[in-house]
Amino acid sequence: MTDSDHGTDYETIRPDREGQAEAFDAIGDRYDEAFPHKEGQVSAGQWLIESLQAGSRVLDLGCGTGVPTARQLAAAGFEVVGVDLSGGMVRLAREYVPGVTFHQLDLADLRPGGPRDLGRFDAVAAFFSLLMLPRGEIPLALRTIHHLLVPGGLFALSMVEADVDDFAIPFLGNTIRVSGYLQEDLHQVIETGGFEIVKEFSYTYAPAVADVPPEEQVFLCCRRRD
Template identity: 55%
Template sequence: MSEMTPSAPAVRADEWAARQAAQAGGFDAIGARYDESFPHKDGQVACTDRLLETLPAGARVLDAGAGTGLPTARCLLDVGCTVTCVDFSAEMLNLARTNVPEATFIHADILDLPDDPGQYEAVTAFFSLLMLPRAQIDTTLRLFHRILTPGGRLALAMVEADVDDMPIPFLGHWLRVTAYTRAAWRAVLAEAGFVVEWEDSRTYVPELAAPPEIQLFTLCRRV
């Protein structure tokens, strides 16, 4: 394994549970303000549209870190996909139940998802992996690889930077975030068993008090 994706360090279960509870609590408090702060999701929609071009009718899709269900789960459901929304924030998942009631909902940490091979033709993870440390991102990508069908697609969005589990203020709350440079992110995906088929980057300026960011959108195929 390369230096870019080291083996996950030993983390006490209680420490990890406390960390994730704090992360989820931040999103519980933010709630609908997230969509108010990030109303323009053209990059996310474009990546989802690219994904849909590759999927069979009625594809099973896991929306990992579904948030409010908008726009991704809504777009997928509208074209006939079967969608499972997972999120560690109970409040975000409640908003998703209102916005996309046709979906199936799982209130859980992504890392606690059932590890059954070939469950989904696609996984979407828009800005959800950046809530994990790098070692756990590697673990999650390998989980995604196992639960996808052969040749299944993975659509992702990250923010471009070089930080690992860094605390930042976000809409009045402190969250821990991780990001990669573009080249490092490609290498992480390749090591987890994915081929990049399409990518895009966009500068985004949030509506509320948050700094501009470079958003990276990637569509991958499981190999």
């Protein structure tokens, strides 16, 4: 799959990240304090652990502080690489999960022919990272993830079920922009992106802070179609 196959690429949709990384730089450790229970994320990580061979190479895309996913996957014996747009989050991840390689990068940097090549991965985890993109960019992100995976590679992701596009919300004393889909629409976007959904589950989650409302978290465990 190439950008030209779909008629849209990063030249026609230029990523707008204004304020996004800065918000998470400011949030820092408070993110894990606000979301202390990550059962869904841990369960999806466990699916990767049970499905992959020992020593597999895994990308944690939007790794945040590295907890729990990068830590969980590294403890399982995988070669883990973490990527996040926020320099503050990357610094925390390097502190909390020594031995894992973390990069401050934009997902767009990893696109086919892009400025950074981290090689190929047996699996990609993207927990609550795609929701930070406008809907128009999400197909490009999925194309990039498809490119990063080996044939038949695994893709675990989570989104918040909501019919919004690049919508500004207050978040832990800052403002971020988020996107979401209703369940059927999310399925269509993922399948059109070249993935087979092999497992799905959801949680109604109430964060441990007052300014973030309860949300429906959707977790999809997928396999790259070739």
